[in-house]
Amino acid sequence: MFVSVLPGQPTSVRTRVIQPDTVLVSWQPPLDGGIVTGYMIGYGEGVPDVNWRYLERHRRNVTIRNLSE
16 A cells, blocks of 8 residues: 655745745755655746746755746
8 A cells, every 4th residue: 555645844934035926935844754856936916826836846945036026
């Protein structure tokens, strides 16, 4: 029997404004749960998941550009 365990949430999530329309989002891997195979980052105006970015499991940050001011 195969039992799948989902990873916990990323920890130490931080945002930093780089420019008026650009932010840097950084995090640390979950402390518990299964193996992280990648990260899905959702963002958007008014709704957080209008836009999506998939990041490989070794990534710990992403720069999001062209945001509305």
